[in-house]
Amino acid sequence: MNLDWLDAFLIFGAFKVIEIMGLGLLVHLQLGLTRVANFGVVGFWGLGLYAFGVAYLKVDWPFGDVYQFLICAAIATIVAAAAGLVVGWLISDLDDDGTLVGTLGFATIVVILATTQQGLTGGALGLGGLGFPYDFGRVKTHEFTWLLITTAVVVLIFVYAWRVHRTPHGRLLIAVGANEALARSLGKSATAARLRMMMVTSGAMGLLGAMHGVMVRSLEINSLDVSVTLAALAALILGGTARVFGAVVGVLLTVALFDIVIQFYIPIPDGWNTQALPVAREAVFGAAIVLMLIFRPQGLLGQMRRPALMRRLHGDW
């Protein structure tokens, strides 16, 4: 594969876009459908990243890649899903503010664990040695291939989210989010519905964390900062929390704009890329959230359009 035309940074920029899109789609299921405001996205993603890294590097597996990757990625997914279950259970009786604080607290715990468990994680120094689960040539080819594989995973997440809208499961999530007491009186266990949803979405966040670990090939404590959560939320809120395409559109207007368009196609002074731009990016994302919540809380794509969807599914009624 001749990839000379492709800038290595561009691959990373595209990877970030895809990754945040995946997280945004999962937050859409949590916040947009079920109204669970998860401000600890980075916690689930980071837990997956670290569980993957530790399992990959610290366990003496009797087999090599690609099985080693698959096993470790499965561990990352399961660990993150279990965390989703526990956190979901802890916040199940809390209101929106409690949920916010609880999920944020969870993300903080993940960072603290990653920092303090130096023997396992390398602490603040981090840990190198992760790699791609294949070897067929140049690094750039590997990275590009990983971008494609991650894209495939995110496409699957998209298909899942798209399908949820069309199934009884999605209807239940919307009902629980909109009116929990009424859902209960119809015989629905709101708690079980929310826990199942949290388990699935958190597990997928953990898987994306593992995929990230492979791409960057190391565990770095800095990757667990607030920017992951911020980017996913900014994108989704901009695009529209209640729409499947909200995360897609939002990510293109935020992460893709900053990490691809501005970085590569706009002539900006040297040094800005590494210093001013990341700061400006966070500020703009934060401002975007605030402005959207004030002026168009439903996002660019607007409200859920249940009647239109139901007409497509049950038009012959």
Place this chain on the structure above:
Amino acid sequence: MTGEDLRPQILVRDVTKSFSGRVVVDVDELVLGDVPVEGLLGPNGAGKTTLMRLIMHSIPLDGGRVTLSRPGQRDVVLSATRTSQMAGLGVVKSTQVITDFEHLTILDSALLAVTEARYERPFAAAADRAVRKRHEDEIRHWLDYFGFDDPLAVALSGGDKKLLDIVRCLLLQPAVLLLDEPTAGLSEDHTERVKSAVRELAGKGTSVVIVEHDLDVIWDLCDEVIFMAEGKVLLKDNPATIRANPTVVESYLGAGSA
């Protein structure tokens, strides 16, 4: 249907509930369901809604016990059962305050009520249409009956939401149905339809308890009336007797209405 004992019954015993120190419900003993349709009367704030919510266990009891008995089945202590399990036991309640699921269409609401839990899991295979197919007849029946001509839209008016609430309850095929002011705000035609639906259901063996300030509905529909005031059940008798009772006339019906 021969004997009264064949009906599902709810036994309320020593149930109390206070809000910030004020006793709102204090019922020593009350059996619901010895006749097909019972009316629950009482002035505003008498504790009627609260009593129903205590039966549904959607608010915690301060004390006492609520038991469900159904012919041929074991008794269930409702006051030790989660609200989300009531519908499965056949105990269903409509809400006094207009309530709905934001964003969901009328058909969504109906489908939600009938869908079994196994189809609602994250990776459940059954498509929405399969679920619809299983319950299409009953949903169609009730939506047509109440005149919902566009079930693919969201219920907008208060009346539609009120009726939709009743439709959801009916689709759950209740053994015991608690209706909290079901006809408040409805047109005359819809009120009549609710009444015949109640009669039909009661005729098939459901025990119906109905709170209603529209007394014509009560006198028309009920085989027995319970009168509540200040959290206590004061009387339980046939409608004619209740109607003539001086306490009821004085404290509730007002002069001249009897």
